[in-house]
Amino acid sequence: MKRLIEKGLMFGNLFAVDSPALVERYNRALRHLTGLATALTEFHLDISGYSPEIGDELDDHHYLNHGGVNRQFILLSTEQRHCPLLNAEFSTSRDILRRFIEANEQQLFALTATDAVAGELENSVLAVSTPEHLFDIRRIVVEADTTAGTLAHAERLEALIERFMGEEDAWLDEALIGEMVETAKLTGDITRNPVRLRHVAFEQKNFWTAHFGGLYLFQDVKRSALIASTSKPVGRLPLNANLSLGDRKGIARFLRDNQLAEPIVKRHGADEVAILRQKMDFIIADALANDSVDLTDLSRSDMRRLAARYADSLPKEYEGLAAMVRWAETRGARPKIGLEHPSYFYLLRATDSPDRDLVNMLLAELTVLDVRQLFICHKEAFYRHYRTWPETKKAYVADLLAREYAMDKAGARAYLFGDEPDMNGGVPTTGLGARAGIRDDALGQDTQFA
Structure with a gap:
């Protein structure tokens, strides 16, 4: 694979982490998510913050994606939106991360100026042990915050402000005012610079997954189907067709009926x-x-x-x-x-x-x-x-x-x-x-x- 790497066809277009400040922020986020840290002083990241060099160092290339679901991520820069996603378990993960970054580019740019943003692509299952579990993965929620908890503090400050504005004689409540002041020191002036991330939930109905040897799941089409790269799963699945790559007639009919090709x-x-x-x-x-x-x-x-x-x-x-x-x-x-x-x-x-x-x-x-x-x-x-x-x-x-x-x-x-x-x-x-x-x-x- 060395030839592909040299020509930029493998591990290409990754984000370079090559300064002590960025390494320190990455380690803060990595400890926050996994309890681990890297001793490397230079490495590269994909869109999710996964580093193949750190994967080698830890002898664990799934250190941000254990179980293959609920992928964790670390953002050091909005420039990561241009990077590929390595070791993808779901075809939708990169697009979800890219859309999340683009929808919140200004906020994330400000947050990553001093800290890393760490989070998770969270769905309703903790593991995919059977193909049936794939049908429970329909909505992906992006959970994210800085390692210092800036977003959580901002949410807390908003609640305090709402309470202050709504309660009679709240200006006499010294404890409330003191908590507002201390929280504002962590967030800044959220009335002028709101700290909030938008578009954090994404639908996932049609996708490919690397689980079970590779599966294509089409649910949101007229004639639904699951297409397996190897042997098709056994069992009763809520689909019109359960196919493998060898079922050429079935795949052709599926593509035709849904006007997909x-x-x-x-x-x-x-x-x-x-x-x-x-x-x-x-x-x-x-x-x-x-x-x-x-x-x-x-x-x-x-x-x-x-x-x-x-x-x-x-x-x-x-x-x-x-x-x-x-x-x-x-x-x-x-x-x-x-x-x-x-x-x-x-x-x-x-x-x-x-x-x-x-x-x-x-x-x-x-x-x-x-x-x-x-x-x-x-x-x-x-x-x-x-x-x-x-x-x-x-x-x-x-x-x-x-x-x-x-x-x-x-x-x-x-x-x-x-x-x-x-x-x-x-x-x-x-x-x-x-x-x-x-x-x-x-x-x-x-x-x-x-």
């Missing part, structure tokens, strides 16, 4: 055909690497020329993509690609919906030969697969991602997956449809991409 290429001459060509290149690279071909300095043109020589090594995923590219670039017959065909999910991407990232994450795990989408949408799965690749493929993929993705992440995501989804609950305007000619064999008709 659409074809990448919908018509002749579409610009998006270049995305399919790039997927084909990744598949060629995989086949060449498995045949021990050195990929160093090979251009895409070089690899396409080599593809003819190694045609027998190319998988069926390549055949389906090539057929769709020919249709899109010519006036030939539209290919009939059934959902049992290995290329089926390579031809899809998520529709513009609040669940776009989650659906693209699911599609990435269904199309692991598309290494770029796997890296962008599902880093945990990417790192797991990366460890199994030949060295030549590791080098090729690392160089490609550093060259073509890391240089312009936002641009690459917009090109591959479209504009950012409507986070205000907008209804998708596009879904699965016949224009791409992807045949749904389970239903005996062309899937509709309307």
